[in-house]
Amino acid sequence: MKKKTIDKKELMEHYSDHLLTEGKPPVNVYQFTKKLGISEDHFYRYFTSFESLESEYLVYFFQQSLELVIQTDGYDAMSPKEKLLHFYFVFFENLTLNRSLVLHLLRAPLTNKLQQLRPLHRQFNTYIQSLGFKEQGFIANAPGKLKQVSEKTRTELIWAHFLSVLQFWKNDRSPGFEKTDMYIEKSIELGFEIINTAILGKFFDLGKFLWSEKVPAI
Structure with missing residues (x-):
């Protein structure tokens, strides 16, 4: 047969x-x-092992989310910050729709899952580099020391931030995961403020929020 x-x-x-x-x-x-x-x-034909198969889920959710984001009316006219915020909200909403699966796949600490996250890491870095932070003048407006940081280092810092949001989402018990949305907004806003003006007030605002939520290490 x-x-x-x-x-x-x-x-x-x-x-x-x-x-x-x-x-x-x-x-x-x-x-x-x-x-x-x-x-x-x-x-x-598709996977070398169950481990390689499991790595594909987050890549799939990433690609699915990015397709939705790019199709958003006015996406091309958005600033890099707006694009990044929009992507985060769509991606984590997508994860929430598949929360049982994602929590099972990421049941161990993220530091133990870096190999599994490597395909997602590559996709994420490519997307971040496409946002054109340098072309939009954000790097030109940065404080002196931040200007000297290489593009690769900046991309890796954004990846580290992404992992912190993923960890926060894993542990979020608020209705509708509204505190994850708050963390995304506050932390991205802080990052851009540091790049442009290094305003400390929002840093302390984020710090108080994280302290009240007792965010665990990644």
Whole structure:
């Protein structure tokens, strides 16, 4: 009997269903593919292991969110800060729609998940570099020391901020995860204020917010 074929997205859907139903990965690829009625080598066309498959979920949510963001009316006319804020809100709303799966995938501390997050890291960096911070004059207006920081370093700092939001979202217990939205707004606003004027008032405003929420380390 000829084996059926399923695409990459369907494989991911079947795997996530297994994770959320059983609470753990399948025993091995052979068992997983046999249950689906496909050949084992069909799985390896898309993924080398369950670990590589799990890495794809956040990349998928990222790409899906970015597509929605780019299609927003007036997106091209937005400033880099507005684009970044809009992306964060859409991305974390997308994660919330899939919270059970994401929390299962990221149940360990993020510092233990850096390998799994590497594909997302690459996608994120590419997007940040596309925002054109330098072209928009933000770097030209930065305090002296910040001007000397390389683009790669700035991109990595934004990635570190992104991870802090992800950690905050993981631990957020507020209705509708409204405190995550507050953290996104306050922290991004602070970052741009530091670049442009280094206003300390908003730094202390963010600090008081984080202290009251007792944000854990990443």
